[in-house]
Amino acid sequence: MAEEVDFYPMWESLGMDTKAHDMLLGAVGQMYGDMFLAQQNRPQACDYLNVFATNLHSGEIKEKLDAKETGAAKKIIGSFCLYVPEEIVTAAGGIPIGLCSGADFATSEVEKHLPRNTCPLIKSFAGFRLGRVCPYIQSADLVIGENTCDGKKKAYEWFATQKPMYVVDVPHVRTDETKQMWRNEIHRLAERLEQETGQKITPESLHEGIILANNKRRALQRLSKLRAADPTPISGLDSLLLTQAAFMDDPVRLADAINKVCDECEQRVAAGEGVAPKGAKRILYTGTPMAVPNWKLFNIIEKSGGVVVGEECCTGSRYYKDLVAETGETVDQMLDDIADRYFNIQCAIFTPNHGREQDVMQMAKDLNADGIIDCSLQFCTIYEMEAFGMELTAQENNVPYMHITTDYSTEDEGQLKTRIQAFLEMI
Amino acid sequence: MAEEVDFYPMWESLGMDTKAHDMLLGAVGQMYGDMFLAQQNRPQACDYLNVFATNLHSGEIKEKLDAKETGAAKKIIGSFCLYVPEEIVTAAGGIPIGLCSGADFATSEVEKHLPRNTCPLIKSFAGFRLGRVCPYIQSADLVIGENTCDGKKKAYEWFATQKPMYVVDVPHVRTDETKQMWRNEIHRLAERLEQETGQKITPESLHEGIILANNKRRALQRLSKLRAADPTPISGLDSLLLTQAAFMDDPVRLADAINKVCDECEQRVAAGEGVAPKGAKRILYTGTPMAVPNWKLFNIIEKSGGVVVGEECCTGSRYYKDLVAETGETVDQMLDDIADRYFNIQCAIFTPNHGREQDVMQMAKDLNADGIIDCSLQFCTIYEMEAFGMELTAQENNVPYMHITTDYSTEDEGQLKTRIQAFLEMI
Numbered sequence: 127m128a129e130e131v132d133f134y135p136m137w138e139s140l141g142m143d144t145k146a147h148d149m150l151l152g153a154v155g156q157m158y159g160d161m162f163l164a165q166q167n168r169p170q171a172c173d174y175l176n177v178f179a180t181n182l183h184s185g186e187i188k189e190k191l192d193a194k195e196t197g198a199a200k201k202i203i204g205s206f207c208l209y210v211p212e213e214i215v216t217a218a219g220g221i222p223i224g225l226c227s228g229a230d231f232a233t234s235e236v237e238k239h240l241p242r243n244t245c246p247l248i249k250s251f252a253g254f255r256l257g258r259v260c261p262y263i264q265s266a267d268l269v270i271g272e273n274t275c276d277g278k279k280k281a282y283e284w285f286a287t288q289k290p291m292y293v294v295d296v297p298h299v300r301t302d303e304t305k306q307m308w309r310n311e312i313h314r315l316a317e318r319l320e321q322e323t324g325q326k327i328t329p330e331s332l333h334e335g336i337i338l339a340n341n342k343r344r345a346l347q348r349l350s351k352l353r354a355a356d357p358t359p360i361s362g363l364d365s366l367l368l369t370q371a372a373f374m375d376d377p378v379r380l381a382d383a384i385n386k387v388c389d390e391c392e393q394r395v396a397a398g399e400g401v402a403p404k405g406a407k408r409i410l411y412t413g414t415p416m417a418v419p420n421w422k423l424f425n426i427i428e429k430s431g432g433v434v435v436g437e438e439c440c441t442g443s444r445y446y447k448d449l450v451a452e453t454g455e456t457v458d459q460m461l462d463d464i465a466d467r468y469f470n471i472q473c474a475i476f477t478p479n480h481g482r483e484q485d486v487m488q489m490a491k492d493l494n495a496d497g498i499i500d501c502s503l504q505f506c507t508i509y510e511m512e513a514f515g516m517e518l519t520a521q522e523n524n525v526p527y528m529h530i531t532t533d534y535s536t537e538d539e540g541q542l543k544t545r546i547q548a549f550l551e552m553i
Numbered sequence: 554m555a556e557e558v559d560f561y562p563m564w565e566s567l568g569m570d571t572k573a574h575d576m577l578l579g580a581v582g583q584m585y586g587d588m589f590l591a592q593q594n595r596p597q598a599c600d601y602l603n604v605f606a607t608n609l610h611s612g613e614i615k616e617k618l619d620a621k622e623t624g625a626a627k628k629i630i631g632s633f634c635l636y637v638p639e640e641i642v643t644a645a646g647g648i649p650i651g652l653c654s655g656a657d658f659a660t661s662e663v664e665k666h667l668p669r670n671t672c673p674l675i676k677s678f679a680g681f682r683l684g685r686v687c688p689y690i691q692s693a694d695l696v697i698g699e700n701t702c703d704g705k706k707k708a709y710e711w712f713a714t715q716k717p718m719y720v721v722d723v724p725h726v727r728t729d730e731t732k733q734m735w736r737n738e739i740h741r742l743a744e745r746l747e748q749e750t751g752q753k754i755t756p757e758s759l760h761e762g763i764i765l766a767n768n769k770r771r772a773l774q775r776l777s778k779l780r781a782a783d784p785t786p787i788s789g790l791d792s793l794l795l796t797q798a799a800f801m802d803d804p805v806r807l808a809d810a811i812n813k814v815c816d817e818c819e820q821r822v823a824a825g826e827g828v829a830p831k832g833a834k835r836i837l838y839t840g841t842p843m844a845v846p847n848w849k850l851f852n853i854i855e856k857s858g859g860v861v862v863g864e865e866c867c868t869g870s871r872y873y874k875d876l877v878a879e880t881g882e883t884v885d886q887m888l889d890d891i892a893d894r895y896f897n898i899q900c901a902i903f904t905p906n907h908g909r910e911q912d913v914m915q916m917a918k919d920l921n922a923d924g925i926i927d928c929s930l931q932f933c934t935i936y937e938m939e940a941f942g943m944e945l946t947a948q949e950n951n952v953p954y955m956h957i958t959t960d961y962s963t964e965d966e967g968q969l970k971t972r973i974q975a976f977l978e979m980i
Binding site: 239240241243244273275276277279280281282283284293295298299303304307310474475477478504505507508510511512513514515 | 666667668670671700702703704706707708709710711720722725726730731734737901902904905931932934935937938939940941942
């Protein structure tokens with residue numbers, strides 16, 4: 127279907143640089159083919175991802191713009207982080223989208239506004255904006271930032287010169303006082319969103335927002351459990367992309383697609399069929415989030431004969447492992463429930479953050495991981511710092527551990543391959 | 554006097570590595586001679602600084618240990634940041650000291666616990682601890698950290714394995730709610746200090762603590778005003794060290810010494826006498842704090858014929874520009890006054906932080922600066938990020954501006970000299 131529509135008028139109306147965008151789509155398309163389509167023994171239901179990836183900058187965004195056009199939705203609300211609750215955006219009539227930040231673009235332009243020593247995720251969203259190659263950033267009516275790391279916090283000051291922005295203040299310690307502060311912040315966010323969309327949040331709309339997000343989470347929880355089997359029925363690459371899609375895709379369609387993947391995976395597990403041979407080295411990933419199209423590390427691990435069986439990160443278990451309570455009856459109660467659920471995300475911006483180490487060890491056990499690869503994006507201070515404690519915890523638990531620092535370039539692929547192959551042989 | 558006492562028993566009792574410490578003292582002593590003693594036309598009253606620098610790791614620390622011995626003070630309380638109010642430490646019977654963090658030490662050991670891409674200030678205090686060469690870190694009964702930047706926040710998690718620590722949570726946005734949260738945090742800090750020292754904070758002791766700190770600030774304010782003269786009566790190096798001393802030296806003695814320097818500077822200004830010739834290019838420094846013995850940049854500027862006339866940083870105007878109200882009558886009221894004063898420090902961890910830009914422009918005007926040098930320690934995300942906005946503000950105000958990123962090594966001295974000389978010629 128997508129091929130029959132001419133998307134250039136849409137891209138042009140969004141102020142995009144269609145020439146640069148063509149090049150970007152070509153490169154990402156090539157990468158998708160080399161990484162995803164080249165996989166062996168892939169579940170057929172993962173074909174959904176091929177359609178999703180093909181439509182990502184075309185049909186997917188058109189769908190959202192059409193929803194605005196018809197009045198089915200009021201505004202497109204962009205964000206970069208788990209701490210912006212999609213439930214509230216949806217309830218206010220907004221369409222929540224995770225903004226592009228997984229590839230280098232317009233780096234020399236970016237470095238006129240941000241330091242060279244900035245993490246690639248931040249440089250990426252700046253570059254996608256400056257290069258005008260992301261239809262999501264272009265079409266976002268409001269971008270919701272969050273005071274998590276120093277880099278994003280300060281980069282949003284510049285990004286606010288580019289797009290209408292609202293920044294949520296996230297606490298960095300967990301106490302009763304900061305929990306209340308965070309609840310207040312979530313209530314203020316709800317007000318701001320109502321103001322933006324002109325649509326009042328009702329108990330019904332917020333309940334529906336909660337159910338929509340929870341259903342995606344339930345489907346991903348189901349998938350996560352199936353990956354404990356040996357052989358594991360689905361690759362880390364496909365699992366990662368299904369979680370990445372949760373930040374962008376239609377929630378009902380995606381939950382349905384994930385459940386179909388799960389149905390097939392159940393059959394595969396029963397039949398002892400896997401994406402990699404039984405006994406392939408099983409890796410638990412932990413670390414910084416992986417935004418589309420940052421698939422480099424997973425591709426290297428899996429092309430080296432390993433298989434990723436879980437992701438402890440924001441584009442992984444932290445997205446789906448906890449549900450928002452579905453029992454709230456008033457908007458205030460539901461907003462508190464949402465705040466409380468998000469307050470417990472084991473993000474490295476918190477100090478201390480030992481819950482993350484516990485989560486990683488539990489996942490390693492539940493998913494029968496042979497080793498942990500803990501990866502930080504370059505210059506990501508908080509994850510780089512936590513890696514030292516994570517390594518000690520892994521040692522105490524006798525789980526092989528490797529730390530990697532990387533960025534979005536391809537320059538270190540050879541070195542990464544060598545290190546990862548050595549790690550897979552050793553464990 | 555200091556030479557007559559044998560300090561080795563004291564250093565050994567503090568668990569110090571006296572051999573490594575001898576080397577460190579030798580290197581810093583050499584540096585002090587080359588930088589400070591080599592200055593021309595220095596005010597005589599700055600001889601105080603020679604004594605202070607000589608005694609820094611000997612008589613100064615002995616004095617504090619003696620005060621504990623005699624019961625004149627209860628505990629030595631270390632910190633790394635302006636956000637730990639010395640007033641409260643003093644009032645609880647503690648001796649506040651700013652801990653060593655201005656030179657590289659034991660870097661390879663440090664990198665076993667902290668990432669290589671960590672700012673030199675953080676690596677420094679870790680290295681001074683691991684190398685056991687800082688008598689202040691060794692003798693601190695409690696170290697008070699603060700959740701400012703990501704790097705310090707997470708490094709304190711490791712540092713807590715080395716020293717008893719208490720971490721103050723600093724807000725990152727300025728609202729009525731975060732102001733109240735900060736007041737609460739300051740009240741909790743007071744309780745924690747009382748618990749540590751076993752000494753109750755009274756209205757009298759807290760008032761005295763406020764007066765002691767304010768008197769240092771008044772003296773430094775007086776000095777700052779005198780530096781507006783052309784020729785300026787005192788170097789940036791000496792002014793910087795007087796402010797650095799405010800974090801370590803006896804408060805009454807230091808305030809008296811600064812006032813004596815001011816007396817002499819007043820005479821010099823009246824006589825048209827300066828540390829550099831009239832018309833020497835006048836530089837306003839802004840950026841990351843400079844801990845002892847980080848004098849590299851100021852030395853390069855002043856040896857290149859420029860003169861630093863002001864410092865907008867934590868070891869500069871942010872330390873002394875605002876007084877704590879002296880009118881509070883109850884402990885609670887005074888703690889709130891202290892919280893409010895510290896809440897207004899224009900630190901780059903806040904977002905937004907436009908007050909800093911305004912302060913810099915005001916200082917540039919008041920001090921008749923010919924140009925601004927904005928310097929960030931390497932990997933200091935928040936100051937690196939703010940530099941872009943600072944440059945735009947400087948341009949709008951037609952003030953020449955240069956940004957520098959550096960660390961504690963001497964490797965970039967040649968390059969810095971070239972850049973700074975070019976800047977001085979250009980302005």
